[in-house]
Structures are given as C-alpha cells and as structure tokens.
Amino acid sequence: MTTPNEDYKGYRGTALETLQKFGAKVWSELRVTNTEGVFEGLLLPRNETAGPGHIVLKLPNGYNIGLATAKITDIQVRGRREAIYKIPERTFPQDPGKPRVTLLGTGGTIASRLDYRTGAVIPAFSPGELYGSVPELANICNLKTEKLYGVFSENMGPEQWIGLANAIGREIRDGADGIVVGHGTDTMAHTAAVLSFMVQDSPVPIVVVGSQRSSDRPSSDAALNLINSTKAAAESDIAEVIVVMFGPTSDEYCLMHRGTRVRKMHSSYRSTFRTIGDIPLGMVDPENIIHFREDYRRRRKDRNVTIDAVFDDRVSILYYYPGMKPDMVDSLVERGYRGIVIAGTGLGHVNRPLYPALERATAAGVHVFMTVQTLWGYSQMYVYDTGRDLMGLGVVPLANMLPETAFMKLGWALGHSNDRQEVLRLMTTPVGGDITEREPFDGYLVYQGGVPEVEEFLRNYHK
Amino acid sequence: MTTPNEDYKGYRGTALETLQKFGAKVWSELRVTNTEGVFEGLLLPRNETAGPGHIVLKLPNGYNIGLATAKITDIQVRGRREAIYKIPERTFPQDPGKPRVTLLGTGGTIASRLDYRTGAVIPAFSPGELYGSVPELANICNLKTEKLYGVFSENMGPEQWIGLANAIGREIRDGADGIVVGHGTDTMAHTAAVLSFMVQDSPVPIVVVGSQRSSDRPSSDAALNLINSTKAAAESDIAEVIVVMFGPTSDEYCLMHRGTRVRKMHSSYRSTFRTIGDIPLGMVDPENIIHFREDYRRRRKDRNVTIDAVFDDRVSILYYYPGMKPDMVDSLVERGYRGIVIAGTGLGHVNRPLYPALERATAAGVHVFMTVQTLWGYSQMYVYDTGRDLMGLGVVPLANMLPETAFMKLGWALGHSNDRQEVLRLMTTPVGGDITEREPFDGYLVYQGGVPEVEEFLRNYHK
Numbered sequence: 001m002t003t004p005n006e007d008y009k010g011y012r013g014t015a016l017e018t019l020q021k022f023g024a025k026v027w028s029e030l031r032v033t034n035t036e037g038v039f040e041g042l043l044l045p046r047n048e049t050a051g052p053g054h055i056v057l058k059l060p061n062g063y064n065i066g067l068a069t070a071k072i073t074d075i076q077v078r079g080r081r082e083a084i085y086k087i088p089e090r091t092f093p094q095d096p097g098k099p100r101v102t103l104l105g106t107g108g109t110i111a112s113r114l115d116y117r118t119g120a121v122i123p124a125f126s127p128g129e130l131y132g133s134v135p136e137l138a139n140i141c142n143l144k145t146e147k148l149y150g151v152f153s154e155n156m157g158p159e160q161w162i163g164l165a166n167a168i169g170r171e172i173r174d175g176a177d178g179i180v181v182g183h184g185t186d187t188m189a190h191t192a193a194v195l196s197f198m199v200q201d202s203p204v205p206i207v208v209v210g211s212q213r214s215s216d217r218p219s220s221d222a223a224l225n226l227i228n229s230t231k232a233a234a235e236s237d238i239a240e241v242i243v244v245m246f247g248p249t250s251d252e253y254c255l256m257h258r259g260t261r262v263r264k265m266h267s268s269y270r271s272t273f274r275t276i277g278d279i280p281l282g283m284v285d286p287e288n289i290i291h292f293r294e295d296y297r298r299r300r301k302d303r304n305v306t307i308d309a310v311f312d313d314r315v316s317i318l319y320y321y322p323g324m325k326p327d328m329v330d331s332l333v334e335r336g337y338r339g340i341v342i343a344g345t346g347l348g349h350v351n352r353p354l355y356p357a358l359e360r361a362t363a364a365g366v367h368v369f370m371t372v373q374t375l376w377g378y379s380q381m382y383v384y385d386t387g388r389d390l391m392g393l394g395v396v397p398l399a400n401m402l403p404e405t406a407f408m409k410l411g412w413a414l415g416h417s418n419d420r421q422e423v424l425r426l427m428t429t430p431v432g433g434d435i436t437e438r439e440p441f442d443g444y445l446v447y448q449g450g451v452p453e454v455e456e457f458l459r460n461y462h463k
Numbered sequence: 464m465t466t467p468n469e470d471y472k473g474y475r476g477t478a479l480e481t482l483q484k485f486g487a488k489v490w491s492e493l494r495v496t497n498t499e500g501v502f503e504g505l506l507l508p509r510n511e512t513a514g515p516g517h518i519v520l521k522l523p524n525g526y527n528i529g530l531a532t533a534k535i536t537d538i539q540v541r542g543r544r545e546a547i548y549k550i551p552e553r554t555f556p557q558d559p560g561k562p563r564v565t566l567l568g569t570g571g572t573i574a575s576r577l578d579y580r581t582g583a584v585i586p587a588f589s590p591g592e593l594y595g596s597v598p599e600l601a602n603i604c605n606l607k608t609e610k611l612y613g614v615f616s617e618n619m620g621p622e623q624w625i626g627l628a629n630a631i632g633r634e635i636r637d638g639a640d641g642i643v644v645g646h647g648t649d650t651m652a653h654t655a656a657v658l659s660f661m662v663q664d665s666p667v668p669i670v671v672v673g674s675q676r677s678s679d680r681p682s683s684d685a686a687l688n689l690i691n692s693t694k695a696a697a698e699s700d701i702a703e704v705i706v707v708m709f710g711p712t713s714d715e716y717c718l719m720h721r722g723t724r725v726r727k728m729h730s731s732y733r734s735t736f737r738t739i740g741d742i743p744l745g746m747v748d749p750e751n752i753i754h755f756r757e758d759y760r761r762r763r764k765d766r767n768v769t770i771d772a773v774f775d776d777r778v779s780i781l782y783y784y785p786g787m788k789p790d791m792v793d794s795l796v797e798r799g800y801r802g803i804v805i806a807g808t809g810l811g812h813v814n815r816p817l818y819p820a821l822e823r824a825t826a827a828g829v830h831v832f833m834t835v836q837t838l839w840g841y842s843q844m845y846v847y848d849t850g851r852d853l854m855g856l857g858v859v860p861l862a863n864m865l866p867e868t869a870f871m872k873l874g875w876a877l878g879h880s881n882d883r884q885e886v887l888r889l890m891t892t893p894v895g896g897d898i899t900e901r902e903p904f905d906g907y908l909v910y911q912g913g914v915p916e917v918e919e920f921l922r923n924y925h926k
Contacts, residue, residue: 046848054851066851152849154812157786186809187785266907267810267840274908316791319782319806321870322650323620328779331794343782346649347730349617377730385509386615388517388529407784444729445737445908 009045013052014069019043022075029081030057033074034067041065042081092127093138099177099234101141103130104167106149106160106183106191136227136286141178141234144171153184153210156191158311158411164191165198168206169307178205178233180226185210185264185272188243192259194311194408196241196432203303206241207233208259212270221246221270228254228284236289238281239299240432245273253285260405260434263375277376277400277439310415315339317407319373320350326357333360338418339367339410342395343403348372348379349386355393362394367423369396369410371403376444396424399435409434472508476515477532482506485538492544493520496537497530504528505544555590556601562640562697564604566593567630569612569623569646569654597686599749604640604697616647616673619654621774621874627654628661631669632770641668641696643689648673648727648735651706655722657774657871659704659895666766669704670696671722675733684709684733691717691747699752701744702762703895708736716748723868723897726838740839740863740902773878778802780870782836783813789820796823801881802830802873805858806866811835811842812849818856825857830886832859832873834866839907859887862898872897 007025008016024030026045031038032055041057044064054066127143137143148167149160168179183191192208199206209229211222229244232254236242241259257275266272275281282291314337318328322345332340340361344350348370350358362368370379370390379397381387391397398406406427413426430436470488471479487493489508494501495518504520507527517529590606600606611630612623631642646654655671662669672692674685692707695717699705704722720738729735738744745754777800781791785808795803803824807813811833813821825831833842833853842860844850854860861869869890876889893899 053855064846066845066848152812152847154783154785154808154849155814157814184809186812190785264809264837265839267835267837267842269840269907272837272840313786313788316787317782317784319780320617321780321867322617322653323776323874324779325776327798331798335790335794345617346647346727349615349649351618351620372730374727374730374735376728377732377735379730382529383527384615385529386617392516404784411786444732 006045011046011052011055015052015055018069018072018075019055022077024075024077025080027080029078031076031078032057032067032072034071035073036071039065039067040078090128090132090135092131092143094142095138096142099141100175101143101178101180101230101233102171102176103143103145103180103182103230104164104171105145105147106156106164106181107151107153130226134223134226136223137230140227140231143230144176151184153186153188153191156183156187158313161191161194161198161311162309165195165307165309168195168199168202169305169309172202172204172305176204178230178236179207180229180233181206181208183208183210185212185245188245189259189262189264189273190404190408192241192243192257192262193402193405193434194412196259196434197409197412198307198309198311199241200306200308201303202239202241202297202305203300205233205236205238205299207236208241208243209245212246212268212272219270225254227286231286232256232284232289236282236284237291237299238296239303240281240297242281243273244284246270247283253283253288255280256282256284258433260432261402261436263402263404275443276402278433278436278443279440308412308416311411312338312414313411315341315407315411315414317341317343317403319343319403320345322351324351324354326354329354329357329361333357333364333366337366339414339423340369341398341403341406341410342368342370343373344370344379345373347377347383347387348381348390348397349384350390352386355389358390358395359393365418365420367396367410367414367420367427368394369398369406369427371398371401371406373403375402376439378439396427398427400439401434405434469508474509474515474518478515478518481532481535481538482518485540487518487538487540488543490543491540492542494539494541495520495530495535497534498536499534502528502530503541553591553595553598555594555606557605558601559605562604563638564606564641564643564693564696565634565639566606566608566643566645566693567627567634568608568610569619569627569644570614570616593689597689599686599690600693603690603693606693607634607639614647616649616651616654619647619650621776624654624657624661624774625772628658628770628772631658631662631665632768632772635665635667635768639667641693641699642670643692643696644669644671646671646673648675648708651708652722652725652727652736653867653871655704655706655720655725656865656868656897657875659722659897660872660875661770661772662704663769663771664766665702665704665760665768666763668696668699668701668762670699671704671706672708675709675731675735682733688717690749694749695719695747695752699745699747700754700762701759702766703744703760705744706736707747709733710746716746716751718743719745719747721896723895724865724899726865726867738906739865741896741899741906742903771875771879774874775801775877776874778804778870778874778877780804780806780866782806782866783808785814787814787817789817792817792820792824796820796827796829800829802877802886803832804861804866804869804873805831805833806836807833807842808836810840810846810850811844811853811860812847813853815849818852821853821858822856828881828883830859830873830877830883830890831857832861832869832890834861834864834869836866838865839902841902859890861890863902864897868897 028043031040041059044056207229213220232244243257243262244254247253247255265274378400381397413423491506494503504522507519670692676683695707706720706725707717710716710718728737835842841863844860
C-alpha cells in the first residue's frame with residue numbers, strides 16, 4: 001500500500017499498474033484515452049490517502065480531473081514538466097511598527113501552488129514561502145506561521161477544534177495582535193461557530209479563511225482572501241471569531257461574517273460564504289476596512305482570553321422530512337446520543353408520529369432543541385399546536401440559531417454539563433450573535449446593500 | 464379526553480380546568496394574567512389534537528398566542544364576541560366559456576377565516592364560500608372543490624401523496640383545465656416535488672398553493688395566492704407541477720416555481736418560496752401571466768396523463784455534520800432503510816470514518832446518493848479524492864438535485880424497483896428540472912431580475 005518511489009508518488013493498486021504498463025510517471029504530460037474520450041494533461045502526484053482506482057491529470061485550464069483506471073484504454077507519454085510549481089522563498093521582512101499576526105494552518109487550499117487535496121501540493125506556508133508567493137502580506141504585519149493539521153475540512157472534528165482553540169489561546173497570550181486560521185471551506189463555518197464558543201473574551205480578531213479555487217487556477221481567490229483576512233486580523237477592531245471570504249459583487253473585496261451566522265451557500269462559487277439572517281459585519285480590501293454596523297466586540301489589549309475548549313461528540317442533527325418515522329429518534333437514544341438538534345419545517349415542526357419517540361428521548365435525559373431548515377427566520381413554537389405540543393414534550397426552540405451552529409453549540413454545552421437546566425441556560429444564552437433579537441429585511445437571502453455607508457463606498461470604489 | 468361541549472371546544476386537562484375555574488368560555492374576551500405579563504384577547508376553540516396544557520387567545524393584532532395554563536394566575540372575562548367569522552355564501556357563477564378548475568384541499572390556512580391549525584376555523588372551501596370570500600375567482604374559472612385531507616402539512620406522508628396524485632389524475636381525466644392543490648406551507652415543496660414524479664405527461668397545469676398568514680390577519684397572502692394560483696391553473700401554458708406563491712418584491716404578484724426546484728427559505732415571511740439554482744418559470748397576477756423562459760412543457764389537451772403513484776418510505780436524509788460517526792449510517796441499514804440521500808458538505812463530501820459504514824450499506828444493497836447542503840451548486844465528486852473515494856464505495860452524485868427533492872424521488876424510485884441499475888437510471892434521469900445542465904448566475908440566492916421582459920414589466924407595472 002506504500003508508494004514505490006517518487007515517480008509514482010501516491011499511486012497504488014490498479015492505478016499504479018496502469019501507469020507502469022504505459023510507462024507514465026508523475027509530472028509526465030499524458031494523452032489518455034478512455035471509454036468517454038481523450039484527455040490531455042499533466043499527471044499529478046497524490047497523497048497517501050488517495051484511492052487506488054484513479055489517476056489525476058491537471059488539464060491545461062487549471063482544473064484537475066480524476067480518471068478511473070478501469071475505463072482507460074490507452075496512455076501516450078508526450079513529455080515531462082516538473083518543478084514549475086516551486087515557490088520562491090524570501091525572508092519575510094520584520095517591522096517592529098507592524099502588528100503581529102499568527103497564521104494557524106489546518107489544511108485547505110490557501111496559498112498552495114497546487115490543490116493540496118490532490119496530493120500534488122507544494123504548500124506555501126512558511127512566512128518566507130508566503131512572502132515569495134504573496135508579498136503584500138509584508139505590508140500588513142509581522143507574520144508567524146504554524147501548521148497544526150493537514151486534513152480535508154470534512155475530516156475536522158472535536159480533536160482538531162479543541163487543539164485549534166488551545167493554539168489560539170496560546171498565541172493570544174503570547175501577544176499576537178490577530179489570528180488567522182487557514183481552513184478548508186467545506187466545514188469552515190462549523191469551525192468558526194465552535195471557536196465562537198470555545199474562545200471567549202478574545203482581545204483580538206480571530207479570522208478564519210480559505211479558498212474555493214486553488215492558487216494555480218487563474219480565477220483563484222486564494223491570494224485575495226489571504227491578504228484580506230490577514231489585514232482584518234492585524235487591523236480590524238472586531239475582536240470576535242469571523243470568516244473573511246470573497247464578497248458577492250466583485251473580486252475586489254471580502255466580507256467579514258460573524259462565525260455563528262455564516263454558512264456555505266454554493267458548492268463551487270467563490271462568493272459562497274454568506275451571513276444568514278443578518279448583514280455582514282463589514283468588508284475588507286487591501287486598502288480599507290469598512291464596518292457596516294456597531295454591535296461588535298471591540299479590540300482591547302487589556303482583556304484576557306479564556307479558552308473553554310470542550311466538546312461532547314454524542315450530539316446529532318435530525319433533519320426532518322415528511323413521513324419521518326420514530327425509529328430515527330429511537331436510534332439516536334439507543335446509541336447513547338445525549339443531544340439532538342432538530343432542523344424542523346416551518347416555524348419548527350415535525351410530524352405527530354415522532355411525538356412519542358421525542359417524549360421517550362427527553363424522558364431519557366436527551367437534550368432536544370429545535371431549529372428551522374428554512375435557514376432564515378425564527379423557530380416560533382408558540383404559534384401552532386404542533387409547536388406547543390413539541391414544547392410540552394421537552395423540545396426547546398432556539399430562536400434563529402442556525403442548525404449547524406446549534407449542533408456545534410450543543411456539543412460544546414454538553415462538554416460542560418449534562419444537567420438539563422444548565423444545558424438549557426448555555427444553549428439559550430446568546431453568544432457571538434448565534435441568537436439575535438431580529439433579522440433585518442436586507443439580511444434575507446442576499447446582502448443587497450441598503451446600508452448607506454456601503455453603497456457610498458461601493459460607488460466611490462468603482463469610479 | 465373529549466370536549467364537554469361547545470363552550471370549551473377542544474379544551475381538556477388543566478386547560479379545561481383553568482377555564483372552568485375562572486368562568487371563561489370559547490369566544491369570551493379575556494384579560495389573562497400570567498407570570499410573564501397581562502394578555503387581552505379572544506379565547507379561541509381548539510381542534511381535537513390540541514395539547515391539554517395551553518389556552519389560545521387571538522390578540523387584537525390578529526396573532527394567536529398560546530398561554531401555558533401552569534403559569535396563569537388570573538383570568539377576567541370582559542365580554543363575548545362570536546360568529547363574526549361567518550363567511551357569506553353565494554352561488555358560484557357558472558360560465559360555459561371559462562376554464563374548469565378543480566381545487567383539491569389537503570389542509571392549510573388558505574381561504575379560512577381563522578387559522579385552521581388552532582382549531583378555530585370556519586374554513587371557506589365550498590365554491591359558494593370561496594365566492595363569498597374571494598369573488599375574483601369567478602372571473603377566472605368555473606370552480607369545483609374537493610377536500611381530500613385536513614392535516615397540518617408536516618403530517619403529510621406517502622398515503623396523502625398517493626391519494627392526491629390519484630385525485631389529480633381523476634380530475635384531469637374528467638376534463639379539468641387545471642388543478643389547484645391547497646397545502647400547508649411547511650412541506651409544500653416536498654409535495655410539489657413528489658407530484659412532479661407521480662404525475663407524468665399532464666396536459667394541464669397542476670398548481671400547489673397555500674398561505675403564510677391566515678386570512679383574518681391584515682397582511683394575509685391567502686386571497687392573493689388563491690387568485691393567482693387559480694389563474695395559473697386556468698390560463699397558464701405550463702403543464703407542469705408548479706408552486707405559485709407570493710413574490711419577493713411586492714404584494715402584487717406571485718412567482719411560478721418548478722415543483723422540483725422550489726424550497727421554503729424563511730420561516731415566517733410571505734415571500735418564503737424560492738426557486739433554487741435557477742430563475743422562476745414566470746410570474747402571475749390577477750391581470751397577467753408573464754413567462755420568464757421557454758423551457759417548459761406546454762399545455763396540450765390531447766395528451767393523456769399518467770399517474771405513477773408509488774412510494775417506498777424506507778428512505779432517509781443523512782444530513783452531514785463534521786465529526787459524524789459511522790453509527791449514523793449503520794442505524795439506517797440495521798433498521799431496514801433501502802435508500803439514503805446524503806446532504807454532504809462542499810461538492811459532496813463526508814468524513815473518512817463513514818467510509819466503511821457506507822461500504823457496508825451499499826454492499827447490503829442500500830442505494831446511497833449524494834447531494835449538497837449548500838443548496839446551490841452541484842455535487843461534483845470527480846474533483847477531489849474524497850468524492851472519488853465515495854463513488855468507489857458506491858455513492859452516486861445527483862448533480863444539482865436538491866436534498867429534499869432527491870429524498871422524494873428516491874422514495875418514488877424505490878416504489879418501482881430495488882434493482883441497482885434501474886434505481887440509478889430513475890434517479891439520474893432528469894424529470895421536471897430536478898437536474899439541470901447549468902445554474903444561471905442570477906439563480907443564486909435571490910431572483911434579482913436580469914430578465915429584460917420582467918424588468919420592463921415591473922417598470923410598467925409600477926408606473
């Protein structure tokens with residue numbers, strides 16, 4: 001199962017056999033014929049977790065494509081092209097007058113020369129590599145980097161969240177003026193939410209960032225996101241956990257989203273992260289930071305950070321669909337889950353056949369909370385009989401907390417206590433905007449302006 | 464557990480005892496003091512499924528509120544006010560020159576004088592009642608009505624979907640020029656999706672409609688939605704299953720959404736239904752029907768409808784969250800589920816610990832499909848190792864099919880066959896726009912115009 005040598009780095013099984021049969025090696029320029037057509041591109045190395053049934057080509061347009069070896073009928077080797085991905089390394093300049101920013105890496109595609117996930121990565125990560133790749137960073141801060149993890153973001157879990165929170169606490173206590181967390185985009189919002197609960201009273205910004213398109217593609221958002229997130233960490237006044245990613249209307253700025261109210265809303269667009277049920281905190285570009293609102297926690301150097309990094313993983317999301325049967329609830333109880341976040345329909349509803357199962361669950365001490373799968377709007381369980389009945393069974397509505405945020409918060413709350421009243425108190429006490437008093441009209445579906453300062457800024461910006 | 468008499472209609476348990484203690488009866492005007500404050504309003508009757516722990520008041524602003532009897536300290540009776548909810552009944556005019564529309568009722572708040580869900584309902588449903596309540600209907604069609612069910616929409620399930628599809632087939636064969644389905648909003652999109660699969664080759668429009676606010680509230684959308692949906696059923700050229708509900712920009716028109724691409728996106732707004740990943744089919748108001756596009760199935764009287772009303776309820780949605788454990792998959796397999804729709808992160812991903820469980824599932828003959836929880840965008844499982852590995856385990860990506868639509872389609876597909884190839888064929892063959900070739904840019908998050916005809920229409924409209 002291990003790689004024979006660098007010529008076949010990451011390949012095994014039938015993929016390895018196919019390459020050897022046709023004399024193709026990593027970094028070979030290939031013309032591959034399969035049952036669907038002909039593909040020309042560069043054979044990429046793969047990482048050690050790759051499956052054995054595919055080879056991966058980088059196409060001339062920058063996209064990577066996986067080709068099933070079972071369908072390959074011919075491979076012609078046209079040439080070889082390597083090492084064009086080498087990043088020039090230069091000493092990151094130190095300027096005592098500039099803020100200190102720590103970049104903590106967890107994985108993801110930001111500032112790599114090739115998509116890290118394909119294995120064909122020379123990640124730019126040391127300050128020197130980053131300076132060679134994105135020299136604008138030196139205008140902003142003195143940079144320190146530390147690679148904590150190297151996982152696909154769908155593989156982030158409690159161990160990584162806790163380790164990340166502790167590393168953030170350590171860096172803040174060491175005097176960092178801001179933290180940047182490099183993260184894959186799949187579960188970036190989940191991590192931003194849990195950090196909002198695990199890292200309390202931060203005196204400085206904690207900015208989570210990634211990229212939707214790797215930096216070897218012409219349309220990459222990697223450099224822009226990295227520059228803007230570093231600027232937000234170094235200079236922004238917002239001492240909260242925020243996500244800084246590509247804005248919706250142009251490729252010239254990023255939006256700053258509260259960690260508890262952000263969600264990935266498109267599987268492939270760069271402008272995928274959106275604040276749900278509110279307007280973003282502000283925008284940031286290499287020259288400016290514009291706040292859209294005043295209700296945020298200010299940067300204060302004399303405040304001491306508290307790290308409260310606990311998580312009980314015996315929690316689940318029950319995503320309601322019509323016709324759901326009670327065994328979906330019973331299974332969770334029987335398997336020892338301690339907390340359930342329902343994503344209900346409408347104002348927070350499920351069907352009547354689930355009632356006895358939910359009653360059994362709450363009677364067994366399982367903590368059951370209600371959110372809405374509409375994503376926008378509130379769970380209002382006093383309006384209809386269904387809601388009132390569910391509350392009578394012990395199901396607690398969580399206002400406008402997003403289902404994913406509620407899941408992360410419940411794991412965190414159960415890390416503290418299993419006492420019903422205490423869990424209830426933790427869950428329903430707003431932290432970092434996870435519950436808000438109202439959702440503004442211009443926070444529905446898309447941020448479309450409506451804030452005079454922003455509209456004026458955008459007018460001037462595009463002059 | 465039965466109601467003693469009309470004075471306490473629907474009340475039982477502690478709610479009944481409390482009312483009797485203070486001499487309060489249904490339709491009494493009350494001043495209720497509880498531990499949270501003082502509430503004045505009209506005591507409403509309740510339906511037979513109501514819980515025993517609350518009384519329900521209609522407040523002067525039209526909202527209903529439930530008050531827990533355990534917290535009530537005093538009730539004063541101020542007066543009595545009944546029968547103001549009586550709907551004038553007038554004979555619905557017949558006009559042989561007008562189209563024939565059948566309104567099939569399943570429940571929900573449309574055209575009721577009070578919210579049906581509270582039990583305090585005098586539903587306007589017969590043609591005569593509807594004519595007395597919404598006389599504009601007679602300008603559009605000859606109306607026939609039939610109440611199929613009276614359930615909250617979260618309680619709709621396979622039995623109701625199949626019955627509804629059969630009733631639609633019967634009415635179309637009887638010569639109806641269009642069908643309107645009255646439906647609660649919670650699971651309206653689910654029902655519209657499954658009808659898109661169960662009702663094939665319809666020669667006429669099938670329009671699903673409801674209301675977000677009951678018709679006794681000043682801001683009700685009930686009459687507008689009913690008029691516009693009836694107009695769409697009677698006159699629209701779109702012989703598909705569509706949802707016609709309140710439009711996003713004003714209260715003057717409704718949008719027409721394809722049944723497979725519509726989703727409820729706000730728990731309380733009237734403009735809650737949105738076409739996802741596309742622009743709507745068009746708009747309709749009492750005077751006009753405007754089509755936004757050409758790619759729909761035309762009305763044709765000489766086409767024969769096929770009713771294909773089957774559903775296997777051994778299907779489930781697995782809504783992925785980071786840290787998910789394999790027991791979530793194993794539970795479904797052990798309990799005999801035959802189909803799983805995963806709502807994955809990013810392009811269609813879950814974590815590695817689930818792989819062995821998914822392999823066990825597909826080896827056991829369970830059909831596993833992948834959708835994306837971003838809602839917008841495609842599941843593209845060829846891009847990353849995670850996706851390729853999951854496909855290697857037998858997980859099949861469903862392009863841009865919505866998770867809820869995929870769930871309904873899988874239940875329908877498994878109603879036909881358990882053969883892997885046949886289920887695969889049914890699931891990946893586009894029906895009614897459930898899978899589309901591309902998502903237009905202006906189909907992301909909100910319909911914001913971009914279609915010249917619509918913008919021109921709106922300009923003229925508001926002159």
